Amino acid sequence: MFKRDKLPDDTWIDYDRSWIASDAATDLLAQLTEELDWQERPLMMFGKPVMQPRLITWMGETPYKYSGQTLPSVPITGILAELTASVSEACGVPFNHVLGNRYRNGKDHMGWHADDEAQLGRNPTIAALSLGVRRRFALNRNKNKRQKRHYALAHGSLLVMGGACQQAWRHAVPKMAKVEHERINLTFRLLKGPPGWREPLRDRAEPATSIVHPGLSEPRR
Ligand SMILES: O=C(O)CCC(=O)C(=O)O
Ligand SMILES: [Mn+2]
Numbered sequence: 001m002f003k004r005d006k007l008p009d010d011t012w013i014d015y016d017r018s019w020i021a022s023d024a025a026t027d028l029l030a031q032l033t034e035e036l037d038w039q040e041r042p043l044m045m046f047g048k049p050v051m052q053p054r055l056i057t058w059m060g061e062t063p064y065k066y067s068g069q070t071l072p073s074v075p076i077t078g079i080l081a082e083l084t085a086s087v088s089e090a091c092g093v094p095f096n097h098v099l100g101n102r103y104r105n106g107k108d109h110m111g112w113h114a115d116d117e118a119q120l121g122r123n124p125t126i127a128a129l130s131l132g133v134r135r136r137f138a139l140n141r142n143k144n145k146r147q148k149r150h151y152a153l154a155h156g157s158l159l160v161m162g163g164a165c166q167q168a169w170r171h172a173v174p175k176m177a178k179v180e181h182e183r184i185n186l187t188f189r190l191l192k193g194p195p196g197w198r199e200p201l202r203d204r205a206e207p208a209t210s211i212v213h214p215g216l217s218e219p220r221r
Helices: 022-035 078-091
Strands: 003-007 011-016 042-045 048-051 055-060 064-066 069-071 097-103 110-113 126-132 135-141 144-153 157-163 169-173 183-189
Touching: 011 144, 022 078, 022 126, 022 183, 042 069, 078 097, 078 126, 078 157, 078 183, 144 157
Parallel strands: none
Antiparallel strands: 003 011, 011 157, 042 048, 055 097, 064 069, 097 183, 110 169, 126 157, 126 183, 135 144, 135 169
């Protein structure tokens, strides 16, 4: 069951701490580790290639460009096709891209960023399924960095970012020196067009929308 947290600046986070039951999540983690094509890939940082501090994999009909790299189109098949269908249904969004991040231990991490590429359109809904060891998912508000939120993302949990989250907040998965075990996170996105695509101007001016998920519980006050 999703619980909704409303954040300042028309942002919401839905979180279901046991979207997949623990035993099934453990089987899924083993299957994804084994079956997917995990790669160590460079990112462009200040014009130079730097290895990403985690492994990645992806599937999506449309190429996705972020942080100076373009992930080419790969058809969504097998277990990721099944998961994309279930997560799309849970969120009421027809996701067409899955990005997997594999944090081998607490040294692997993801720096502060927003998923604000033009290809995602304005106010995208982005869902993240977590498997494996708990890691901290941190958010801070652009207007005031002292305003923070964090979630200890549980094995089998589904977190959904929505509203103006990608415009008004940044998120990160910081290093946790003591963590020895792996975590896999799958993020589901709806790419509206290829790299270079931009939302028509009239749509860009719309306010943040609030999508009501099937099965959503009453918002927390
Ligand atoms: O691993 C996570 O929980 C976050 C992943 C993420 O932010 C991304 O893929 O853009
Ligand atoms: Mn992100």
